[in-house]
Amino acid sequence: MQQRLTQMKQDALAALAQVNDAQALQDLRVKYLGKKGELTEILRGMGGLSAEERPVVGQLVNEVRAAVEEAIGAKQEEFEQAELTAKLASQSVDVTLPGRPLKSGTMHPLSRIIEEMEDIFIGLGYEVAEGPEVELDQYNFEMLNLPKDHPARDMQDSFYITEEILLRTHTSPVQARTMLAKEGKTPVKIICPGKVYRRDDDDATHSHQFTQIEGLVVGKGIKMSDLKGTLLTFAKQMFGPEQQIRLRPSFFPFTEPSTEVDIQCILCHGNGCRVCKQTGWIEILGGGMVHPRVLEMAGYNPQEVSGFAFGVGVERIAMLKYGVEDIRNFYTNDVRFLRQFNRT
Ligand code: DAH
Numbered sequence: 417m418q419q420r421l422t423q424m425k426q427d428a429l430a431a432l433a434q435v436n437d438a439q440a441l442q443d444l445r446v447k448y449l450g451k452k453g454e455l456t457e458i459l460r461g462m463g464g465l466s467a468e469e470r471p472v473v474g475q476l477v478n479e480v481r482a483a484v485e486e487a488i489g490a491k492q493e494e495f496e497q498a499e500l501t502a503k504l505a506s507q508s509v510d511v512t513l514p515g516r517p518l519k520s521g522t523m524h525p526l527s528r529i530i531e532e533m534e535d536i537f538i539g540l541g542y543e544v545a546e547g548p549e550v551e552l553d554q555y556n557f558e559m560l561n562l563p564k565d566h567p568a569r570d571m572q573d574s575f576y577i578t579e580e581i582l583l584r585t586h587t588s589p590v591q592a593r594t595m596l597a598k599e600g601k602t603p604v605k606i607i608c609p610g611k612v613y614r615r616d617d618d619d620a621t622h623s624h625q626f627t628q629i630e631g632l633v634v635g636k637g638i639k640m641s642d643l644k645g646t647l648l649t650f651a652k653q654m655f656g657p658e659q660q661i662r663l664r665p666s667f668f669p670f671t672e673p674s675t676e677v678d679i680q681c682i683l684c685h686g687n688g689c690r691v692c693k694q695t696g697w698i699e700i701l702g703g704g705m706v707h708p709r710v711l712e713m714a715g716y717n718p719q720e721v722s723g724f725a726f727g728v729g730v731e732r733i734a735m736l737k738y739g740v741e742d743i744r745n746f747y748t749n750d751v752r753f754l755r756q757f758n759r760t
Contacts, residue, residue: 425480432487438495448484525757526627529734530609533629536653537607545606547590553580555589560670561709568669573615583613587630595714603635620742627730634723643724651679662697671704682736701728
């Protein structure tokens with residue numbers, strides 16, 4: 417019997433060494449260790465052994481079983497490993513494949529200009545103010561020295577909601593609102609970006625809704641030269657250190673004196689081209705010294721303080737800076753246009 421066991425162990429280990437698939441391994445397990453397997457059969461036959469032989473054979477049986485179980489376990493692990501490796505290989509990711517690009521939005525060109533202008537003016541010590549787009553006639557016109565029936569109201573065709581309420585035609589009403597909120601205190605140093613509305617027929621250079629940035633400084637001894645220096649600094653930061661500006665006399669009811677400000681044409685650098693209509697200059701904003709009546713109505717004594725103000729057209733700046741020829745591009749939301757303004 418001992419010999420048979422030893423032989424069986426050898427056969428089993430030899431057979432296991434040959435096995436190379438999970439089913440064959442299972443068959444061998446049944447053949448040797450199963451209920452009707454060879455080892456069980458030997459155990460059953462142990463009843464006929466003598467008392468001396470029994471423990472010896474019993475120990476041998478256990479040894480054989482342990483050896484066979486161990487060999488089966490090792491094989492099984494080997495198969496599982498192989499299966500896992502095969503699975504990993506079949507499911508592996510090729511990291512060299514180009515990825516699918518995520519669709520990301522870009523910043524609107526007008527928002528970019530506003531942000532750039534805010535950065536410039538915050539750098540000069542300004543705060544950013546806000547005001548409502550649906551505005552009272554009182555702030556939009558009256559407190560800016562444009563009483564009812566003043567002919568200069570015609571300069572700004574308005575969308576009226578009621579007799580007294582309209583869509584603001586410019587960001588200038590924020591001047592009055594800011595000064596009133598300051599209750600006579602100085603200094604006032606704000607810019608206010610925002611949408612404005614006018615009854616205009618839309619074409620390449622006109623839009624019934626557009627964007628302005630208002631600037632206002634009030635304090636002791638503020639002079640026209642402060643306005644000029646501020647606007648020159650702004651122009652150089654926005655368009656480059658070589659940029660020049662030119663002030664032309666103009667008229668606004670809320671400033672005295674008033675000026676329109678041109679930058680040297682950024683396309684032809686002053687030589688004259690189609691964009692600047694051969695003049696070499698392009699108008700970008702209006703401004704001037706805050707009218708004494710405007711200061712007075714907002715609670716300031718024009719004998720003690722003075723101020724300057726200006727209003728910039730954001731679309732105009734964006735068109736010049738990015739070479740956009742039609743203002744409607746900013747509002748029609750064509751992604752082919754908008755995608756060109758990556759945030760880089
Ligand atoms: N509000 C004017 C406009 O929309 C622009 C302007 C001119 C604003 C002179 C000002 C200013 O603050 O002082 O045409």
